Amino acid sequence: MKRAGFSTRWLPILLLVPQLAIIAIFFYWPAVHAVQSSFYLQDPFGFGSTYVGVDNYADLANSGEYLKIARFTLIFTVLVTFFSLGLALLLAVKADNVIRGARSYRTLLMWVYAVAPPVAGFIGLIMFNQSWGPLTELARSVGWDFKLGVNFNDTATAMVLVSVWKQVPVNFIFFLSGLQSIPKAVREAALIDNRSATGRFWDVTFPLLAPTGFFLLIINITYALFDTFGIIDTLVKGEPGNNPMTLVYKVYVDGFRGNDLGGSSAQSVVLMVLVLALTVFQFRLIERRIHYT
Amino acid sequence: MNKFKITTVAAAFAMTANVAYAEVEISWWHxxxxxxxxxxxxxxxxxNASQDDYKITPVFKGTYEETLTAGIAAFRAGEQPNVLQVFDAGAATVIGAKGATVPVQDLLIDNGVNFDINDYISGVRYFYADSDDKMIGMPFNSSSPILYYNMQAMEKAGVTAPKTWEEFQTVTAPALKAAGYTALSQSHLPWIFTENFMSRHDLPFATNNNGYDGTDGTKILVNNDAIKAHFTAVTEWQENGYFEWFGTGWGDNQTPFEEGKVAxxxxxxxxxxxxxxxxxPFDFSATLLPYWEAVTTEPKQTFIGGASLFAMAGHDAADNAATAAFFKFLTxxxxxxxxxxxxxxxxxxEAAYDMATKDGHYDRLPAAEVGIQQLSLPAGENTKGYRMGFYVQIRDVMNREYGRILTGETSVEDAFAAIETEANALLARFAKTQN
Structure with a gap:
């Protein structure tokens, strides 16, 4: 086999420079700044800052509200990840079996992929409008007095629903292509061994989909943690009030609404550590047990 | 022909050059x-049409919170606008940052504009002033919380708009409920049922002269019996179907009134x-914000809400002259x-109020006068305003706890204890940033 290579040492470095510069300017530099300002208390206008050591972190650890938000974020992430993966897998398996009109089905299922999170949130606002939203009326017809923005659990339900709705198409596309890459021979062999479709799915298809599923798991966790920001901001109409919120939204509320840069920086450092832990977990613990083909 | 063309072009060029040279351009974020x-x-x-020397360009920056944040970020980057609109809750942040703005009183006097704080109506005079009564921000869109009512609903129920909360809960609300209405909704619990609850009943809202005398040791006085009794009454009204809360958003509480469901x-x-x-689908009118007779028999004026305009520092004298000219025009x-x-x-x-009165504006629309009447009521010791840092976050804490009271997640007692603790922690944090 022929190996491609560079004749000089400097050319590859030169070619890497733009990418490295972007990472340094847009990631490392702000990250260092965030870590630095998390140890200070700053006047919003930047006239002065006082070194407060780990006070900002201690305040977070002692804040019952922050822990409540962390707990909500965890539940929210688990629900969004579970339902968007589960529904997408179900739809992909069913769509994979469809022969007639397959293309139209698939297109319709992927459609929502193009919707931006704030737009998805806005659609949620319309669907759950307090006085005439169709989904509010549906809930009322089964005796659930659904009140977006009033009741904590109702608002949380709407957030999960909209977030799942927005994410299912992405997962669907990946699962479907994962299914289609399973060799026909393997499926036919399985068909001879096991007549139960459910049994075949769990014994053969599901393990073969594991690499795709694992990749999607990580993507979905980061989606639920970070990318749902637009949905949450739209659904609470920019007024946090007694509404549920995630850790990322809290960073925004304290830093950009409340102008408390020190406290907000400490929160974003906490999130950075969380992402770091997630990445280590991804590569160290799970990656080894899954075989990519 | 050719010659004519050249001269016209030259003349036109000379004119534009002239205009570009003389006209000072300033920006206004709102x-x-x-x-x-x-x-x-x-x-x-x-x-811009009234004179040739200055040109102002207004730029819409989003909500009040977003506008303040944009202004602060721009200031830190040295790109601040000349005029920044800052809302009531952001006043402490911007006034506390000495050197971020040019006090409007200094700006006007330095640029030869007559300024007398007594020209302003009494309710707006000191809200954006410092502890020495120097006006720092120019009151712009000033408002006060007032009571709007559906005239047909009142007629149907056979009642008039309530003057006191006692009248509301014993007479007005039961009659409105019997007539098929939800009696009451409101659009901003921290503003209407907290800040203006304090001014209407002349109760102190914070130590250190409501926060005007400095940030050191300023503590909020929100955990008092009068306001807790008020919120206990509100929850009772809610249980009896006299009051409904539609969430923290402003519009969600206004819509049911517009739809004629709330009276x-x-x-x-x-x-x-x-x-x-x-x-x-109905005629509406307005009246003063009710008060509790049990708390006071002499209700006072309320605080102004809305926002004021600040002249940002760091601009040259020509720019500041333009800003002063604009403020003169605006007032x-x-x-x-x-x-x-x-x-x-x-x-x-006062002059504008006179002009509106003489023009018959209030004869045509009596309800249009309610806000200014309320702001012109007798002042009390605690009605000048309040000055608390990180107040946007304090309001968020109030909104959160009030929402929990009204959804039954917490008790009035616990909610006010939580507000007091968290607000005082925020005030202490803010005091640290100011040294």
């Missing part, structure tokens, strides 16, 4: 969307213009009256 934004643009155009709505006097322009009776008529915000000067 948070007035929709119909209010159009009125803002109209004022800017009128100012009384507490909103901003600045909502008047918007309500008048809507095709409501002229004609412009104030135009703004008042279009939007429902109160005119900030």
């Amino acid at each position: 948070a007035m969307g929709g119909a209010l934004g159009e009125t803002v643009n109209q004022i800017a155009e009128d100012f 009384i709505w507490l909103g901003s006097s600045g909502s008047f213009g918007g309500l008048s322009k809507k095709d409501l 002229s009776p004609e412009v104030q009256y135009f703004w008042h008529k279009e939007t429902g915000y109160v005119p900030v000067t």
Whole structure:
């Protein structure tokens, strides 16, 4: 086999420079700044800052509200990840079996992929409008007095629903292509061994989909943690009030609404550590047990 | 022909060059969307047309919170606008940052504009002033929470608008409920049922002269029996079907009133213009914010809400002269009256109020006068205003706890204890940033 290579040492470095510069300017530099300002208390206008050591972190650890938000974020992430993966897998398996009109089905299922999170949130606002939203009326017809923005659990339900709705198409596309890459021979062999479709799915298809599923798991966790920001901001109409919120939204509320840069920086450092832990977990613990083909 | 063309072009060129040279351009960042934004643009155009020396460009920056944050970020980057609109809750942040703005009183006097703080109506005079009564921010869109009511609903129930909360809960609300209405909704619990609860009943809102005397050791005084009794009453009204809460958003609480389901709505006097322009299925009027007779028999004026305009520091003398000229134009009776008529915000000067009265504006629309009447009521010791840092976050804490009271997640007692603790922690944090 022929190996491609560079004749000089400097050319590859030169070619890497733009990418490295972007990472340094847009990631490392702000990250260092965030870590630095998390140890200070700053006047919003930047006239002065006082070194407060780990006070900002201690305040977070002692804040019952922050822990409540962390707990909500965890539940929210688990629900969004579970339902968007589960529904997408179900739809992909069913769509994979469809022969007639397959293309139209698939297109319709992927459609929502193009919707931006704030737009998805806005659609949620319309669907759950307090006085005439169709989904509010549906809930009322089964005796659930659904009140977006009033009741904590109702608002949380709407957030999960909209977030799942927005994410299912992405997962669907990946699962479907994962299914289609399973060799026909393997499926036919399985068909001879096991007549139960459910049994075949769990014994053969599901393990073969594991690499795709694992990749999607990580993507979905980061989606639920970070990318749902637009949905949450739209659904609470920019007024946090007694509404549920995630850790990322809290960073925004304290830093950009409340102008408390020190406290907000400490929160974003906490999130950075969380992402770091997630990445280590991804590569160290799970990656080894899954075989990519 | 050719020669003629050249001279015209040359002349035109000379003229544009001349204009570009002489005209000082200044910018104005504001948070007035929709119909209010159009009125803002109209004022800017009128100012630009009124003289040749200055040109102001208004830029819409989103909500009040977003506008303040954008202004702060721009200031830190050295790209601040000349004029920044800052809302009531952000006043402590911007006034505390000495050197971020040029006090409007200094700006006007330095640029030869006559300034007398007593020209301003009493309710708006000191809200954006420092502890020495020097005006720092120019009151712009000033409003106060007032009571709007559906006239047909009142007639059907056989009652008049309540003057006190006692009257509301014993007479007005039961009659309205019997007539098929939810009696009451309101659009801003921290503003209407907290800040203005304090001023209406002349209760202190914070130590250190409501926070005016400095940030050190300022503590909020929100955990008091009068307001806890009020919120306990509100939860009882809610249980009896007299009151409904539709969430923290402003519009969600206003809509049921507009739909005719709710008979009384507490909103901003600045909502008047918007309500008048809507095709409501009923006639509405307005009156003063009710008070508890059990707390006071001499109710006082309320705080102004809305926002003020700050002249940002770091601009040259020519720019500041332009800003002063714009403020002079803005506070002229004609412009104030135009703004008042279009939007429902109160005119900030006595002269403009006189002009509106003489013009018969209040004979035609008596409800338009309610806001300014309320702001002109007798002042008390605690009605000048309040000055608390990180107040946007304190309001968020209030909204959160009030929401929990009204959804049964917490008790009035626990909620106010939580507000007090968290607000004091925020005030202490803010005090640290100011040294």
